[in-house]
Amino acid sequence: MTALDLATADMLGPDAVADPYPLLTALREHDPVHWSARYRSWFVTRFDDVSDALRDERFSSDRIAPYRRARLDGPGTDPALRAAFGVLEDWMVFKDPPDHTRLRKLLSRAFTPRAVNRMRPRIGEIADGLLGAVTGNGSGRADLIADYAYPLTASVIAEMLGVPRADQARFKDWSDQITGLVFGGMGDADRHTLGAHGMAELTDYLSGLVAAHEREPADDLLSALISARDADDALSHDEVIATGVLLLFAGHETTTNLIGNGLLALLHHPDQRALLDADPSLVDGAVEEMMRFDGPAKTVARLMGADVDLRGHTLRRGERVFLCPSSANRDPAVFDDPDRFDITRRQGRQLGFGVGMHYCLGAPLARLESAIAVPRALRALPGLRPDDGELRWHPVLLSRGMERFPVRFDA
Numbered sequence: 001m002t003a004l005d006l007a008t009a010d011m012l013g014p015d016a017v018a019d020p021y022p023l024l025t026a027l028r029e030h031d032p033v034h035w036s037a038r039y040r041s042w043f044v045t046r047f048d049d050v051s052d053a054l055r056d057e058r059f060s061s062d063r064i065a066p067y068r069r070a071r072l073d074g075p076g077t078d079p080a081l082r083a084a085f086g087v088l089e090d091w092m093v094f095k096d097p098p099d100h101t102r103l104r105k106l107l108s109r110a111f112t113p114r115a116v117n118r119m120r121p122r123i124g125e126i127a128d129g130l131l132g133a134v135t136g137n138g139s140g141r142a143d144l145i146a147d148y149a150y151p152l153t154a155s156v157i158a159e160m161l162g163v164p165r166a167d168q169a170r171f172k173d174w175s176d177q178i179t180g181l182v183f184g185g186m187g188d189a190d191r192h193t194l195g196a197h198g199m200a201e202l203t204d205y206l207s208g209l210v211a212a213h214e215r216e217p218a219d220d221l222l223s224a225l226i227s228a229r230d231a232d233d234a235l236s237h238d239e240v241i242a243t244g245v246l247l248l249f250a251g252h253e254t255t256t257n258l259i260g261n262g263l264l265a266l267l268h269h270p271d272q273r274a275l276l277d278a279d280p281s282l283v284d285g286a287v288e289e290m291m292r293f294d295g296p297a298k299t300v301a302r303l304m305g306a307d308v309d310l311r312g313h314t315l316r317r318g319e320r321v322f323l324c325p326s327s328a329n330r331d332p333a334v335f336d337d338p339d340r341f342d343i344t345r346r347q348g349r350q351l352g353f354g355v356g357m358h359y360c361l362g363a364p365l366a367r368l369e370s371a372i373a374v375p376r377a378l379r380a381l382p383g384l385r386p387d388d389g390e391l392r393w394h395p396v397l398l399s400r401g402m403e404r405f406p407v408r409f410d411a
Helices: 003-007 014-018 021-030 047-055 064-072 079-089 099-110 113-117 120-136 145-161 165-182 191-215 221-227 237-268 270-278 280-294 363-380
Strands: 033-036 041-044 141-143 300-304 308-310 313-315 320-323 402-404 406-408
Touching (some): 003 021, 014 021, 041 047, 047 320, 064 079, 079 237, 099 221, 113 363, 120 145, 120 363, 141 145, 145 165, 145 221, 145 237, 145 363, 165 191, 165 237, 221 237, 237 270, 237 280, 237 363, 270 280, 270 363, 280 363
Antiparallel strands (some): 308 313
């Protein structure tokens, strides 16, 4: 690509949505700290720069509160929209220290390795049940997002929180609506209105669920959040609800995409699929390579809290920056032959789960779900292959995932 091409490049153009890596490679090689007039933002694409920025508190995660103050506090703003962003403002992932430190410490007392590991048998049961339904319809066709990856991950986090099974189907619409608030989109003028509606319904539901757990605690994550203590500190009622929304949303959205993208990579690389089939012990490395090669974290948004000089550019206080793990994870300075999918890869540490104080608290659950879900699907669906037709990817800047993943298999 020429300098002119890069200056006018559109990360949400049809080609870049379908395959962002050629554009990211061009940026990484020729303009690694790139100002986009189209998005009024910086894009940072090299591994060392992304890794350093994720650790640097001057690259602030606190981007919801400034937006609310600038756009939503004036007269005439929809109260439901203001309330929805108020919930987002309480999410740990949109906080800087010391608020982030406090919330993460309390949340980590509830979201423990024990709580994750005890779900292992249940994850397998849910996966087998979903695959049984897919094979039982006799069509030899499925949508691996709608029929498998999404209901698996959504069911797991909902059960962990203590959401009754009869209510879990309601979360799909709410989650889809909230996605418009968190990730944005292309050509969706109503996303804020729809997102505010979904957030209002979800927080109202969770408020009732929290009240029930306060009256009668259970052995689940929601009760653990309510009772989490650090010295004299605890989560407020609103923080418990906001954290519940965060876990329900983040607890399935990212892992749904990791499972879907990972299965697609294995189907496109039959040699690597054969390796995994022959040696199931490779599954943990396969999950890491799935996250590196085509993970769900396309970019991570930050707001500059101070001026920072980076590769001859000055990133000014108040400017928005998109750090690109998807590009960093294919940086040849760190990974040999980075565009090759290799589940036996050993060198380099992918940045898909973040790094430093914002390292994903749910990474162990995402790894566990993927390590169970992917091999089970490959075993249960013989002859699995993408169906005819073009894959549909979500047209958003922050995440990388499919809207639909149609497949065929030998019925």
